[in-house]
Amino acid sequence: MTAELISVGTEILLGNIVNTNAAFLSQECAKLGLSVYHQCVVGDNEDRLLEALKMALKRSDIVILTGGLGPTKDDMTKAAVAKLVGRSIVMNEHSRQRIIEYFKGREDYTRVAENNWRQAEVIEGCIVVDNKNSIAPGEIIELPAGKRLILMPGPPNELKPMFRNDIGPYLAKLQEVVLYSEMVKVCGIGESMAETMVLDLIEGQENPTIAPYAKTAEVHFRVTARAASEEEGKQLVAPVVEELKKRFGDNVYTTKEEESLEEVVISLLKQQRKKIATAESITGGLIAATLINVPGASSVVDESFVTYSNEAKHKRLGVKEETLKSYGAVSEQTAKEMAEGICQATGADVGIAVTGIAGPDGGTPEKPVGLVYVGCCVEGKCEVEELRLKGNRQKIRDMVVVRALDFIRRGILQ
Amino acid sequence: MTAELISVGTEILLGNIVNTNAAFLSQECAKLGLSVYHQCVVGDNEDRLLEALKMALKRSDIVILTGGLGPTKDDMTKAAVAKLVGRSIVMNEHSRQRIIEYFKGREDYTRVAENNWRQAEVIEGCIVVDNKNSIAPGEIIELPAGKRLILMPGPPNELKPMFRNDIGPYLAKLQEVVLYSEMVKVCGIGESMAETMVLDLIEGQENPTIAPYAKTAEVHFRVTARAASEEEGKQLVAPVVEELKKRFGDNVYTTKEEESLEEVVISLLKQQRKKIATAESITGGLIAATLINVPGASSVVDESFVTYSNEAKHKRLGVKEETLKSYGAVSEQTAKEMAEGICQATGADVGIAVTGIAGPDGGTPEKPVGLVYVGCCVEGKCEVEELRLKGNRQKIRDMVVVRALDFIRRGILQ
Numbered sequence: 140m141t142a143e144l145i146s147v148g149t150e151i152l153l154g155n156i157v158n159t160n161a162a163f164l165s166q167e168c169a170k171l172g173l174s175v176y177h178q179c180v181v182g183d184n185e186d187r188l189l190e191a192l193k194m195a196l197k198r199s200d201i202v203i204l205t206g207g208l209g210p211t212k213d214d215m216t217k218a219a220v221a222k223l224v225g226r227s228i229v230m231n232e233h234s235r236q237r238i239i240e241y242f243k244g245r246e247d248y249t250r251v252a253e254n255n256w257r258q259a260e261v262i263e264g265c266i267v268v269d270n271k272n273s274i275a276p277g278e279i280i281e282l283p284a285g286k287r288l289i290l291m292p293g294p295p296n297e298l299k300p301m302f303r304n305d306i307g308p309y310l311a312k313l314q315e316v317v318l319y320s321e322m323v324k325v326c327g328i329g330e331s332m333a334e335t336m337v338l339d340l341i342e343g344q345e346n347p348t349i350a351p352y353a354k355t356a357e358v359h360f361r362v363t364a365r366a367a368s369e370e371e372g373k374q375l376v377a378p379v380v381e382e383l384k385k386r387f388g389d390n391v392y393t394t395k396e397e398e399s400l401e402e403v404v405i406s407l408l409k410q411q412r413k414k415i416a417t418a419e420s421i422t423g424g425l426i427a428a429t430l431i432n433v434p435g436a437s438s439v440v441d442e443s444f445v446t447y448s449n450e451a452k453h454k455r456l457g458v459k460e461e462t463l464k465s466y467g468a469v470s471e472q473t474a475k476e477m478a479e480g481i482c483q484a485t486g487a488d489v490g491i492a493v494t495g496i497a498g499p500d501g502g503t504p505e506k507p508v509g510l511v512y513v514g515c516c517v518e519g520k521c522e523v524e525e526l527r528l529k530g531n532r533q534k535i536r537d538m539v540v541v542r543a544l545d546f547i548r549r550g551i552l553q
Numbered sequence: 554m555t556a557e558l559i560s561v562g563t564e565i566l567l568g569n570i571v572n573t574n575a576a577f578l579s580q581e582c583a584k585l586g587l588s589v590y591h592q593c594v595v596g597d598n599e600d601r602l603l604e605a606l607k608m609a610l611k612r613s614d615i616v617i618l619t620g621g622l623g624p625t626k627d628d629m630t631k632a633a634v635a636k637l638v639g640r641s642i643v644m645n646e647h648s649r650q651r652i653i654e655y656f657k658g659r660e661d662y663t664r665v666a667e668n669n670w671r672q673a674e675v676i677e678g679c680i681v682v683d684n685k686n687s688i689a690p691g692e693i694i695e696l697p698a699g700k701r702l703i704l705m706p707g708p709p710n711e712l713k714p715m716f717r718n719d720i721g722p723y724l725a726k727l728q729e730v731v732l733y734s735e736m737v738k739v740c741g742i743g744e745s746m747a748e749t750m751v752l753d754l755i756e757g758q759e760n761p762t763i764a765p766y767a768k769t770a771e772v773h774f775r776v777t778a779r780a781a782s783e784e785e786g787k788q789l790v791a792p793v794v795e796e797l798k799k800r801f802g803d804n805v806y807t808t809k810e811e812e813s814l815e816e817v818v819i820s821l822l823k824q825q826r827k828k829i830a831t832a833e834s835i836t837g838g839l840i841a842a843t844l845i846n847v848p849g850a851s852s853v854v855d856e857s858f859v860t861y862s863n864e865a866k867h868k869r870l871g872v873k874e875e876t877l878k879s880y881g882a883v884s885e886q887t888a889k890e891m892a893e894g895i896c897q898a899t900g901a902d903v904g905i906a907v908t909g910i911a912g913p914d915g916g917t918p919e920k921p922v923g924l925v926y927v928g929c930c931v932e933g934k935c936e937v938e939e940l941r942l943k944g945n946r947q948k949i950r951d952m953v954v955v956r957a958l959d960f961i962r963r964g965i966l967q
Contacts (some may be wrong), residue, residue, distance in 0.1 A: 152589045154580030155766055159571050160582035161594070166568030175566045176601060180575070187590055352569055379566060416860075417838075424831075424838025427859045431837025442865035444858060445831075445841045451856035495958055499848055502774025534848060 140313065142173040143199035145191050147207035147216050148293060149182040160205050160298055167302055171310050172200065172318040172365060183213040185222075192223050196286055203312065206293030208275040210254035216290060217262060217278075224288070226263040234259035234267060234276045242275050253421050262290075268305045272297045273292045279309060287313075305547055319372025320347075320363035323383045326356060326545045333358040336386055340379070343438070347379050350435060355534070356541035357400070392548060400544045403431050407440040407551050408489065413517075416487035417443040417545065418456055418477045420468065421495040421511060425540050442485055456480025456492075469494050473524045478514030490516040491547050493539055497532045509535055513543050517550040554727065556587040559605050561621035561630050562707060563596040574619050574712055581716055585724050586779060591675035597627040599636075606637050610700055615724065620707030624668035630704060631692075638694060638702070640677040648673035648681060648690045651748040655688050676704075682719045686711045693723060703725075724788060733762075733786025734777035735930075737797045737811045740770060740959045747772040750800055754793070761793050769948070770955035771814070806962055814958045815843050821965050822853040824904065829961065830901035831857040832870055832891045834882065835909040835925060839954050856899055860891070866925065870894025870906075883908050885926050885937045892928030892935055904930040904960050906912040907953055911946045923949055927957050931964040 144164055150156050161178045168175050175430050177199065181187045188207075195202040207216030221228050237258055258275045261267055268277035270292060280288040289306060291298050299439050309316070325333055330353045334341070337360070341349050347364035360383055364375035392403050408415055417427045427443035430436055447467050452458040458476040466472040477492030495511030502508035509528040514521060526542055528535045558575050565572050575592045582589050591613065595601045602621075608734050609616040623631030635642050652673055672689045675681055682691035684706060692704040703720060705712050725731070739747055744767045748755070751774070755763050761778035774797055778789035798805050806817050817940045822829055841857035844850050863882050866872040872890040880886040891906030909925030914921035924941040928935060939957055943947045 145749055151576075152592060153583050153764075154576045154578070155764075157571060157573055157576040158592075161569045163564055164566075171566050177605075178566060178572075178594040182590060184590070186568060190589075288856070289941065350569075352566075419838070421851075423843060423854070424833070424841035424857060427838035428836060428842055428950075431859070431861060434946060436837075437861060438838070440859075440863035442858065442869065443838060443862050444856065445838060445845070446856050447845060447851060448855035455856065463812070477684060532848060534746075536842075536846065541608040 140173055140198040141198070142168045142175050142201040142203060142310075143195045143397045144175065144178040145188075145195055145204045146178070146180045146293075147183065147188060147203060148180070148467070149184075149213075151180045151206075152182045154413060160293065160295060163280075163295070163299060164302065165204070166201055166306055168203075168310075170318055170320060170363070171307065171313055172316055174308065177547065183207060183215060186217050187217050188215065188219045188258035189223060192288075196223075196282075196288070200285060201287045201289065203306075204212075205290045205291045205298060206498050208258065208290060208292045210257055214520065216525055217260065220280070220288060220290065221262055221475050224262065224282065224408075226280075228260050229263050230256075230284070231259050231261045231267055231276070234261065234269075234274075234438075236278075237269065238274045268301060270297050271300055271304070277301050277306060281308070311372060316365045316366055316367065317369055317372055318363055319369055320361050321376050321380050321394055323360045323362065323380055323387070323391055323394045323401075324398075325360065325387050325390045326392055326400060327549075328358070328387070328390050331356050333387070341532070344379070347376050349379065349383075354546075389422045389549065389552065392545070399433075400548070401433050402543060404544050404548050405430060405433045405436055405439060407548060409435075411551060413439065413488035413551065414441060414486070415439055415489040415491065416441065416481045416485040418452075418481035418490065418492040419443070419445050420477075420493060421446055422493050422536050422539050422543070423447060425494065425536060426491060426493065426543050429540055429544065444481060452477060452494075456484060465469065467506070469496055469506055469510060469512065471525065474523045475516035476514075477519050478516040478523075482519075484512045488518055489547060489551060490514075491543055493543055495526070495535075495539060497535045499532060511535070511539050511542075513539070513546050515543075515546045516553070520550075522546075522550065554587055555612070556582045556589050556615040556617060556724075557609045558589065558592045559602075559609055559616060559618045560592070560707075561597065561602060561618060562592045562679055563627075565594045565620075566596045573711060574707065577709070577713060578581075578617060578619070578716065581721055582724075583720065584732055584777070585732060586728055587724065587732055594905045595695050597621060597629060599629050602629065602633045606702075610637075610696075610702070614699060615701045617705065619705045619712060622672065622704060622706045624672055626871075630940040631674065634694070634704065635701060638676065638696065640694075642674050643677050643867075644670075645673050645675045645681055645690070646793055648675065648683075648688075651683065651690075652688045653673060657895075658789070667674060668840060674856070675928050679704075680723075682715060684711050685714055685718070691715050693720070694824075701743065702711075703817060710961035729788055730779045730781065731783055732779055733776050733783050733790055735790050735794050735808055737774045737776065737794055737801070738807045739772045739774065739801050739804045739810075740806055740814060740955060741963075742772070742804050744772050747801070747804075747893075750909070751797065754796065758793070759889070761789050763793065764798075770952045770959075779884055803963060803966065806959065813847075814955060814962070815847050818961050818965075819844060819847045819850055819853060821962065823849075825965060827853065827965065828855060828900070829853055829903040829905065830895045830899040831957075832866075832895035832904065832906040833857070833859050833918065834861055834866070834907060835911050836907050836950050836953050839950060840905060840957050842906065843954055843958065855901070856896070858895060866891060866894075866908075868900060881920070883910055883920055883924060883926065885939065888926035888928035888937045890928075890933050892930040892937075896930050896933075902932055903961060903965060904928075905957055907957055909940070909949075909953060911949045924955050925949070925956075927953070927960050929960045929964045931967070934964075936964065 366372035482490035498508035885962035896904035912922035
């Protein structure tokens with residue numbers, strides 16, 4: 140089956156917002172085995188919306204519309220769809236009750252505008268899909284010849300849960316096959332190298348398929364099988380995931396779709412009851428901030444230091460003046476002393492230290508922009524890694540964070 | 554004039570990448586006064602691309618195609634366009650020379666594949682636009698009735714400079730009017746409040762127009778005038794910018810398009826020759842990291858502390874145990890002592906301290922998730938601000954960073 144996405148909203152055509160909904164829905168459709176051949180964006184204009192709708196229904200089985208379900212006169216998705224399918228717009232009592240409930244608990248209860256009730260109106264005969272995060276419901280309109288029109292609200296925090304909870308499962312039931320996928324997340328290895336290492340698998344296989352996704356300093360491989368049941372899907376996917384794990388070894392940090400590298404690091408530290416502290420120069424606190432973004436990080440992070448100047452490296456971490464003078468702040472020796480120093484200063488079991496040149500200025504032929512040293516101490520045992528990264532200041536710093544987190548992970552796994 | 558965007562690439566239809574090019578080009582077109590009524594995405598498929606092209610050329614004056622100019626057999630934009638306009642594809646000697654130059658300085662010179670030369674081929678009679686960041690040139694094809702097809706490479710780091718340097722100026726010349734705009738960036742005031750404060754201006758005016766853009770804890774207003782010349786545009790925009798500055802007072806942190814809040818803070822600190830240090834709990838280093846992302850931050854930031862645990866707040870910053878016990882870590886008193894403490898511990902002229910509850914756990918009825926205290930000391934003078942923020946962990950932390958930066962800005966402006 141084919142699906143097509145129509146995003147409605149002048150704010151997208153003005154470039155005021157990036158159309159992340161289209162990327163989300165395309166990914167979800169791909170997971171469900173739906174082929175998406177077209178995405179389009181139209182503004183809050185009935186004629187152009189009708190034109191887009193007609194074309195989409197002609198060439199695709201499922202047409203997913205997002206946006207234009209709000210309360211103002213700019214929101215015309217329902218009116219256009221009603222006109223196209225020749226049905227009327229009716230008040231949906233269930234959705235009206237939900238609006239009352241929604242506003243009850245809020246300060247702005249008195250401010251339920253007349254317009255808000257319009258959001259409880261739906262296309263006659265549609266399947267109403269509750270919006271758990273606001274008041275405009277989704278709608279599924281089943282049409283002759285197996286065609287379907289799906290209307291969803293535009294805000295991502297309403298659209299995403301609605302798709303995951305209701306629309307996705309509805310579409311999955313229409314498919315004769317089940318798509319089952321698992322994710323193998325790899326770091327500490329370049330994108331083209333990672334792809335080369337599994338090129339034979341990617342080229343040779345049809346089911347399951349292996350799709351690589353490049354992230355900052357990471358590569359994720361999605362292994363997807365088409366099968367008659369989820370059980371069969373699992374069986375098809377398992378040996379491929381095993382093969383990927385064999386080839387990438389300890390570069391694989393998780394096979395869980397939703398798990399991030401910092402979450403892996405935090406849960407390893409929790410398991411081993413180890414405390415961590417960071418000593419950051421080039422990243423200026425970004426590693427600590429990334430770790431602390433994981434809920435519950437407080438059980439493994441007490442404190443960290445940003446030591447940007449040479450003096451701070453010396454005073455806070457005990458990096459020897461001699462070391463800074465002979466080897467420079469960006470050196471293997473300094474990174475090592477920083478990592479040792481942060482453990483000593485804070486009593487942490489694990490210390491991670493980074494020093495490098497983020498640019499745009501400050502590079503020399505011997506020490507170019509992108510040269511970074513990462514030091515990691517785990518219970519007194521220290522290692523230093525040299526990185527040579529490419530990119531602008533922000534990109535280099537983001538890559539250092541990932542590489543440093545990976546270095547911690549390897550250090551505590553040893 | 555109308556413009557339409559066609560993004561070519563199966564990776565967008567699979568949701569593997571977000572179509573940020575469309576948002577960028579839409580914004581640029583809006584700045585040039587071009588009306589964009591359609592954006593669409595098609596995969597690497599000649600039939601569907603031809604269908605999209607035909608429709609676009611029928612309804613729009615300028616059709617901008619991005620992607621599909623690479624060296625592989627998946628890249629078929631040029632072939633489809635050549636077929637549509639009935640011209641042949643010819644080798645462009647200038648672009649061929651550029652490819653030779655491009656690979657000369659690189660290690661992978663020997664790896665210039667036969668396919669790469671295909672990227673020097675262009676549609677007969679087009680205007681060739683150099684790609685300063687890679688090898689596939691852009692192309693402008695002028696057609697009868699004032700229609701134009703513009704081909705650009707897909708990678709954003711190639712597309713953006715090409716548009717800014719060459720394609721944009723080319724399109725600007727086609728317009729009878731000049732669009733001139735300035736940006737007024739506001740923080741420390743909510744989005745709906747900010748809009749309400751200028752609603753009369755937004756509703757009343759036609760030229761210049763005022764368009765609000767909501768950012769994390771900021772609102773940006775773009776003031777745009779259509780005029781016969783840039784000089785006239787400036788004259789039209791000036792009184793509106795003045796009026797916005799009058800209404801928002803010191804909530805306006807810049808009127809420069811490219812200037813960020815952290816850049817303003819860093820340059821104020823540089824001007825006043827003041828050093829800054831942060832003491833971060835809830836943000837875990839993110840404020841320091843944001844400041845240090847500004848090139849040259851090293852002249853005003855020496856070091857900072859992440860003090861996540863109560864013990865660290867006491868030990869590093871001298872927050873009294875009594876204070877932590879009586880008022881708690883998330884309190885006005887603790888924020889104040891943290892800010893004073895970081896100045897004392899580091900000798901910085903300006904100290905910023907944040908403590909709060911980011912969630913999802915840890916909230917109570919008295920101290921809910923989103924409660925944050927920001928303390929700021931400027932040369933001994935301390936102030937504390939209480940924030941009550943809404944959102945998930947990440948969003949709350951991102952908002953705290955902006956509010957803290959703004960608090961620093963106000964503190965050093967006094």
